[in-house]
Amino acid sequence: MRVSIIGATGYAGAELLRILLGHPKAEVVHATSESHTGKPLSEIYPHFLGLFDRPLESMEDIERIAEDSDFIFIGLPAGHAMEIGLAVADYPVRIIDLGADYRFHDTAVYEHWYKVSHSHPNAERVYGLAELYRGAIKEAKIIGNAGCYTTASILALAPLVKDGLIDLDSIVIDAKSGVSGAGRSAKLPNHFPELFDNFKAYGVATHRHTPEIEQALSDLCGTPIMLQFTPHLVPMSRGILSTCYAKLADGVTADRVDESFQSLYKDEYFIRLRGRGAYPETKYVRGSNFCDLGWHIDERTNRVIVLSAIDNLVKGAAGQAVQNFNIACGFDEKLGLTTAPMYP
Amino acid sequence: MRVSIIGATGYAGAELLRILLGHPKAEVVHATSESHTGKPLSEIYPHFLGLFDRPLESMEDIERIAEDSDFIFIGLPAGHAMEIGLAVADYPVRIIDLGADYRFHDTAVYEHWYKVSHSHPNAERVYGLAELYRGAIKEAKIIGNAGCYTTASILALAPLVKDGLIDLDSIVIDAKSGVSGAGRSAKLPNHFPELFDNFKAYGVATHRHTPEIEQALSDLCGTPIMLQFTPHLVPMSRGILSTCYAKLADGVTADRVDESFQSLYKDEYFIRLRGRGAYPETKYVRGSNFCDLGWHIDERTNRVIVLSAIDNLVKGAAGQAVQNFNIACGFDEKLGLTTAPMYP
Amino acid sequence: MRVSIIGATGYAGAELLRILLGHPKAEVVHATSESHTGKPLSEIYPHFLGLFDRPLESMEDIERIAEDSDFIFIGLPAGHAMEIGLAVADYPVRIIDLGADYRFHDTAVYEHWYKVSHSHPNAERVYGLAELYRGAIKEAKIIGNAGCYTTASILALAPLVKDGLIDLDSIVIDAKSGVSGAGRSAKLPNHFPELFDNFKAYGVATHRHTPEIEQALSDLCGTPIMLQFTPHLVPMSRGILSTCYAKLADGVTADRVDESFQSLYKDEYFIRLRGRGAYPETKYVRGSNFCDLGWHIDERTNRVIVLSAIDNLVKGAAGQAVQNFNIACGFDEKLGLTTAPMYP
């Protein structure tokens, strides 16, 4: 398959390239960057020296890129993918957008949280979280690849919501991410001495991943859900741990909770059920497409606490995109994604 | 005042020494360590070279230490302070225990969570969280210095609980700590390559700071509280951030929440109200006795989220102990505790 | 090829397994650990969950392992591999030892620096630094895989020593390593809070990698070399940067230095010449088998400074072992080693 990466110099774009270079059935035909057009990628990212030294292109002539490609992966800030989607709508090329433009069923929700008006509102699109939307991804023209916090959080709660085991009004998600999630542009808050040996929350009550989690969980239970989501920055490069809280519905036992996880995920290669009482750590999944889950029942408070760990750049971005690509191509879902996590 | 430190080679004990060396009215007369008796402290902790080179003593002859001292600070694992308390009960010396032995009003709660039987159950003791128990601390013989997670969490929620602004059944505390909180003994989970660039939860539903937070908040509202508390390890040395969630009671406005914080804390030197919408960071308080608070109202979910940052070794341990010492001596509460935080 | 890993629970052993799991022509038939015999490896290293859940074996019956295996990789502390080598001397199995037992031409040097007497002194063995000893590795029965600091340092200086461009008496190597190089056993100096946000030297004038570097460089120029080597610990998990200093011989120009690097390395896939004036960074090679080199000429002092970056667990241990394995098998040297570095 001929694939192109639009926006190859963001962290997600570069990670996508890392994975695609090892994919047996993908050939990268174009990689673009508007700020570094003409420079070899290995000048921007020296770790690619000898592996990908071709000059970066501009995406100006997106039609030509569309003609050359079976798939376009887009790694751009919100608001840009929709323009590309519109521009190549009549080409057979398929799109996997790592950003938010195509993630929402309801364009109004996107416009409300992202404060932009959508130029391609009626595009047929599918939410790109493979474990839950696999069927639709197979045939989709446009896949709105799920976000990082959202992937960790949705996968943690999906079984419980689907099986009606928790009080939907009681959900609190306290999530923690490495700093690569904030992107590569240098700003004071992400300046090394400011973040190092430091910990903080941000985006309380306002983070844009909130409605995305709500949408996916609502899909599972058929009821609109409103939940609490709080992101934090961990002084590390990669990894997300999501700590998810909910009150158990009446009469739900620990065994019932265990069964719910088994039932939804027992055949999912990328979901590793560490089990009840387990503590996933972000380093156990680093560099891999795994989502590790552990859960705990607090009998005192009647709450279930689910812990979910992913690599934000892999299962939370580029790896998930390749997983979606594999599904969309009819390939084995694991193709190019079998490297073991890098530890320590 | 003549003071002694029992257990000077733990992180809290060493931090206590750091602070006491700069205290204008405290003279350290004994510093003990059973594992390093006879060695100069500066051999165990080279940062003290030239500042405290005296050999460490044994605490075997605790009666003599008691005779020499106006105050004994204890920095030992749970279960040891009670033996000392018992041994010196008839001496005029006063005790500030940095451990848990004297923190609970109800010995049964201690015994249940700490799995030890208490040998000094009827000791008169005061819970050593200065902002809330100042009056009692003044005269106390034994002060059970508040714990690290607990200090951050109680101070975050105290105004709201005291003023009846939140649903007591809805409290979720998601806390994150630097690794010094785990002590100085080398074990695999705290081996550098395991924790570095990593993030994880631990002690879900079982951490011993839970009943301590519940006790203090229950004191404030007169009703038994049961809450959710989850600690996490951040790959950094020092600092705690506590993210506290609760549903607002009916009709509570954002202004009412603001007033509540102002009302309880406006004269507290060590509580810095960063205000509604603010994001305290652990580095802003590093090395200091401050507790920084910020809070947020989510109108969608009707929850209040309070963020609380302390240095776990200072306001969460040694600094708080010195603050309690100052109160107990009738000194200015800030004595020896005015050094600005160290940033970056 | 059937391969076995003796000592699979050290960091190097685990990294070896990570690489071998992705190797198209190697099948891991045995993985041993004396301290964890019988437990699934994924219990000791949860990142392997789903990838390698087989129970660890004991190496007690090493003869049986030898019979089952074409290659034995050994990842044990110094002094153990020689016993294995002796025990399986009569089996056709070949050995790649990641430790020091088989690295030295002269057993007396080993015994002097490692303070042990060698039980297998006359073993035919080859020093396993592929770029310099490739020919001999092809046929070797026992390969003494090069060490981590040594690989970075030898590769940095080899061209200059080989071509006679530097004053051999002036060599100073100042090397810095991530903490995984110190192994997985938990000790106070490597306890997280001690090392984090900290930097120090160790082993000045006494580190065991010194004679290994001297041996390889002496091989290149035919003259015994004595050099200065100083290791340091960087508060990170992986990576080595070696900063190598030497006085240029009379009349050596910058161009001549450039030619020397080109001449020796232009066809080496794993050596990436970043060029004169370049600054290799450890993160650019993380998780890969690359050694990145940059060099600088100081005209004021007439010194050349070479900077060399590797991942200590890959090119400095497990990756190099697999590279040697590929050579020994007559495979493409890159097999299983083509994953791009993981950045950031």
Add this chain to the structure above:
Amino acid sequence: MRVSIIGATGYAGAELLRILLGHPKAEVVHATSESHTGKPLSEIYPHFLGLFDRPLESMEDIERIAEDSDFIFIGLPAGHAMEIGLAVADYPVRIIDLGADYRFHDTAVYEHWYKVSHSHPNAERVYGLAELYRGAIKEAKIIGNAGCYTTASILALAPLVKDGLIDLDSIVIDAKSGVSGAGRSAKLPNHFPELFDNFKAYGVATHRHTPEIEQALSDLCGTPIMLQFTPHLVPMSRGILSTCYAKLADGVTADRVDESFQSLYKDEYFIRLRGRGAYPETKYVRGSNFCDLGWHIDERTNRVIVLSAIDNLVKGAAGQAVQNFNIACGFDEKLGLTTAPMYP
């Protein structure tokens, strides 16, 4: 003493304020910032909340500031302090410049390395490294406070150079610094994910601290010295370790080296001689004005290796400035500088 800080929002300026706030004989009368004029400092640096909330001033009216102040501390990029020095030349105010403008005896050296022409070349000035220039500092109008790498490196080598114990042509200084040394302006190379878990050299053969070290060491031996200096970035906030190499002169014994250190430093409070065979660590001096020294003799190579650790923002900048201030005022040199290092 009335003191003013010009450039209070750089890391060195802020650290200076931290120290001066605890100084019993200094009152900060003005603190300036051109980029944040009018804002409270605690808005730029929230760790100062409650400690220094006054608005930052502009330095435009520097004459008025000069009139109000006994001392002006300057924390600005190279090239700015000379303008201030010129402007206030006729005022009785004394200047302590934390930058490089007044560090060099020979203006031509400054102009060559800093690529600017000096507008105040004939200013009477003193190099502000207290242990070596104490006498001159006492009376100086302008003190050119020593740099960070330079302080660590000069103090390491001073005894040996002064006593003629080493071959002056053989000096190699390999220095490693935390990232705060690079200042507070956000740029890609210092963006958190780029530096974290990473290590690199920079400024090989060109770093501006080179001539400063050479000047001070030349002062000690009366001979021009040319040496090798290489800085590196450690992924931590604070701290410098300097590893200094030199060939011993003929017949110099280890005891003679020990005597040399004792002789020069035995009465220096801020120099802590950890002794022969010792390994200073940056964390042992963090937050303090100490310089810890350890040294090693390699009998094989006849080299001495000196290890020197400081906090780059304290003994390498703000602490040293206050030490110089104390000397210039005739105060006890330790005033305001007695806080113990912060560990861990």
